[in-house]
Structure formats: C-alpha cells, structure tokens
Amino acid sequence: MKNIPLQHFNISDFQEDLINWYQEEKRDLPWRTDQDPYKIWVSEIMLQQTKVDTVIPYFHRFISNFPTVEALAAADQQDVLKAWEGLGYYSRARNLQNAVREVVATYDGVVPDNPEELGSLKGIGPYTKGAILSIAYDKPEPAVDGNVMRVFSRLFYIEDDIALPKTRKLFEAYVREVIDQDDPSSFNQAVMELGAIICTPKSPACMLCPVQSHCQAYAEGVEETLPVKKKAKKQRKVPYVALLIRTPQEEYVIEKRPSDGLLADLFQFPMVPISEIGYDHIESWFYQEYGITLNVKNHAGKLKHVFSHLIWELEIYHAEAEITAIEDQRLKLVAKEDVAKYPFPVSHQKMMKYMG
DNA sequence: AAAACGGGGAC
DNA sequence: GTCCCAGTTTT
Numbered sequence: 384m385k386n387i388p389l390q391h392f393n394i395s396d397f398q399e400d401l402i403n404w405y406q407e408e409k410r411d412l413p414w415r416t417d418q419d420p421y422k423i424w425v426s427e428i429m430l431q432q433t434k435v436d437t438v439i440p441y442f443h444r445f446i447s448n449f450p451t452v453e454a455l456a457a458a459d460q461q462d463v464l465k466a467w468e469g470l471g472y473y474s475r476a477r478n479l480q481n482a483v484r485e486v487v488a489t490y491d492g493v494v495p496d497n498p499e500e501l502g503s504l505k506g507i508g509p510y511t512k513g514a515i516l517s518i519a520y521d522k523p524e525p526a527v528d529g530n531v532m533r534v535f536s537r538l539f540y541i542e543d544d545i546a547l548p549k550t551r552k553l554f555e556a557y558v559r560e561v562i563d564q565d566d567p568s569s570f571n572q573a574v575m576e577l578g579a580i581i582c583t584p585k586s587p588a589c590m591l592c593p594v595q596s597h598c599q600a601y602a603e604g605v606e607e608t609l610p611v612k613k614k615a616k617k618q619r620k621v622p623y624v625a626l627l628i629r630t631p632q633e634e635y636v637i638e639k640r641p642s643d644g645l646l647a648d649l650f651q652f653p654m655v656p657i658s659e660i661g662y663d664h665i666e667s668w669f670y671q672e673y674g675i676t677l678n679v680k681n682h683a684g685k686l687k688h689v690f691s692h693l694i695w696e697l698e699i700y701h702a703e704a705e706i707t708a709i710e711d712q713r714l715k716l717v718a719k720e721d722v723a724k725y726p727f728p729v730s731h732q733k734m735m736k737y738m739g
Numbered sequence: 740a741a742a743a744c745g746g747g748g749a750c
Numbered sequence: 751g752t753c754c755c756a757g758t759t760t761t
Contacts, residue, residue: 430756437747437755471745474759508758528756548740551757575756584754585750614753616742645744690745729746743760750752 387560392539397597398563398570404593405573408580410435413442420494420519421452421483427514428475428506435579441470452494455480456487464648464726473649478506496520509551514571523567525558527551530578531571536610537582537600546613618689622696623654624665625731627683627738628704634716635738636675636704637725645690650725652734653714657698673711678703683737688730695730699737 409415412435414426425445429438445466449455455463460480467476482504486494494515495501502512513526525531532545532554539557543550563570581588589601600606628636637650653669660668666677679702686697709716717725719738727735 427756432744432755432757433746434748434755469746471747472757474744475757478758506758510757514756526756529754530756546741572756579756612754647744688746690743692743692745741761744758747755749754 387556389560392561392597394561397561397594400593400597401573401577402563402566402569405569405576409572409576413439413446418519420496420515422446423519424494424507424511424515425479427511427518428479429470431475431511432472433470437470441467452483452486452492456484460648461726465724468649468726469729469732473647475506477648481505482507494519496522498524509555513555517567517571521566521568523559523562523564525555525562526571526575527554527558528575530575530582531558533584533610534574534578534582537587537606538594538598540599540603540605540609542609542611544613545610615691618692618694620694620696622657623698624657624662625652625654625686625697625699625734626669626677626679626702627652627699627734628677628702629739630704630706630716632707634718635722636709637715637717637722638713639715646728648726650715650727651731654697673714675704675706675709675711675714678705686730686733697730697734699734701737701739 414422426438426442429441429445448462448466449458458480460477463476463480464473467473485504486492490500495504496516498512498516501507501515502509507515510526510528513524516522516524517526529545532551535541535554535557536545541553543553577592577594581592585607587606589595589598589606592598592601595601598606600609626636630636636653638653640646640649640651642648653673655665655668665679669675669677679700681701683699683701686695686699688695688697706716722735722738
C-alpha cells in the first residue's frame, strides 16, 4: 500500500472534532433508528447515486413491504421492482433480492459480518461493503463514496482524478489511517454527512466546518478547485416512436423488457427504433417483430427522457390492433386501470397520461 | 480504463 | 444547460 504523508495532521483531534459535530448535527434518518444489518443494507443500496431526500419515502415503503431478509427473499421480483419504480438503476433491486436469497440460503438469513463473504454478494461493492461493516457491525473499514473523496481531497489537498478507479483505493488508504477505531460507524457517517451538508461540491460552507482547522485546501484557499474530476461525455440521442396500442375491447398492449441491459425486466409501451427504419415502415416493422397488424392513428405528443448515458426522444402515437389475444411472450394485453400495476420506468409512466 | 446503468434536484 | 448524488457491474 502507498505511503500516506500525515506528519502535520493530528488524527485524534480530527476524529474528536468530526464526531462531536456529527453527534450534534446528524439528521434523523429512518435507517438510523437501529443497527439492523438488513435495513442498513437496503438503505445503502438505495443511496447509491441517489440523494437522501429521494430515498426516504422509498425506504419506508420498501421496509414496510419487505421487513426482513426472509420477506424479501420470498417476494415476487415484479413486486420488488414495483417498489423500486422511479428510483432508477433497477439492477440494484434485482441484485439486492438475489443477494438476500443467497443470505437466506447460505448464511441462514444472517447478513455476513466479514469483508470476504459480504463483498461476494451481488450489488455489494467496495463502498457498500465498508458501509455495512462499519455501520451495522462497528468494524473499522473504509466506506469511500463521492462525499468521502470530496472531503478528503480537500483535507489533504489531493489532486488525483476521482473519476479514475484507482483513486478510490488511494482514499481508502487515507481512511484506514485516520478512521476512529472505537466508533468507525460514526466516523464514516460523519464524513459523508459533512460532505452532504458542509463540504458541498460548490460553495462549501467552510465557515461552519468543524474540521476547518485540519483542512489543507482551506488553508491554501483552493477548496473550490477540489476534487479534480474528468467530465463526462455527453449523451447520444436515440429517437423512437412509442405506441399506445388499443384493442377493440379497450385493452392496451404493454411489453416486458429483456432481463439484461437498460431498464431490465421493467414494462413499457412498445417502441419502434425510428432511426433504424424511418417513419414509413412502422407498421411493417411491427408486424415483422411481433406478428401484429397495426393501424397507427394520430400523434399524441412527444417526450424527451434523459439518462446518464443517452437521451430518448419519444414521439407518442395512438394505434389500434384488431386482436383479442397475443402470441408473443414479451407482450401483454392489459385493461387501462391495470396498467399501473406493472413496474414502468418514469418515461413510460408519463406516457400513461396520454391513454384514452 | 471506460462504458453501461436512472432519475431528480440544485444552480 | 451543468453537475452529481452514501456506486456496481460489465466490457
């Protein structure tokens, strides 16, 4: 491991200043009511790339629906995805349920308390592993997320690109040097809380910071220039015609997406990749793909939906199909009032407003 | 190392 | 519009 230069850094004073501030200022969050490893786990998965305020209502609903590892292990995937609907990164939900089933099958329903077994579970990477070990089991393990990298890059004036995988390992080495061995749970949560409330990406509140006196970036007046992060490339646009297909008996055609890739296992209204076939061949493409004869009617509206890596441009059309049953396993005929029982991505939830 | 993988809120 | 959020998996 890399040698960490800390000769001008008072570790115990830093721990005391940080943790005292945390005990005083920490928010009341629903996953801080006890140390149940399952609830800590669920919260940490939901919090990946997702703000605390967004997670709170989902966490309440999820724990109410699936209060234990046994309950989640026994649930239908459809119901789990429905509880995750709108939260994004849906592989988190599928991986969580897979991992919980492994915990029930292999570990007698007890969430592992060691890095090897915990880290081998689906969806538990280096951050989540450290978070569960420290918060649920009081183990002095680093839990390096975006907050930790920002706070530590400023504390120690580290200019490494935090977008690079190897940089996270560097920060883990720093955390191992300065983590409080007696209360690693409070230490890790305090750094993240500090990053969320004080040491923010823009305009950090250094005048309110409990560890200002320990901060090298503040001393040099460069806190706003850290951390260094390569910027993401912009998304490519993908145009589709999205179809609200109605049958004579007032049912709609919905489709289950494939079990891998984007929005895996969620439902949607059928979409025609317009850049590949053009507007003149929608009905023939649809017949070739699904074996259903379509009568495309009027334009209903348009929707732009931005993902992290691409942009959907949806032109919404009404259509009719003279069918009473469907062969294709991907498709379902569903009454209008039943559509919302299935898990849909937000883009297609918005499409429901255009149903007749 | 880079890309895939959602959605929302702050500015 | 930009940034990025209590990241992980796949390529």
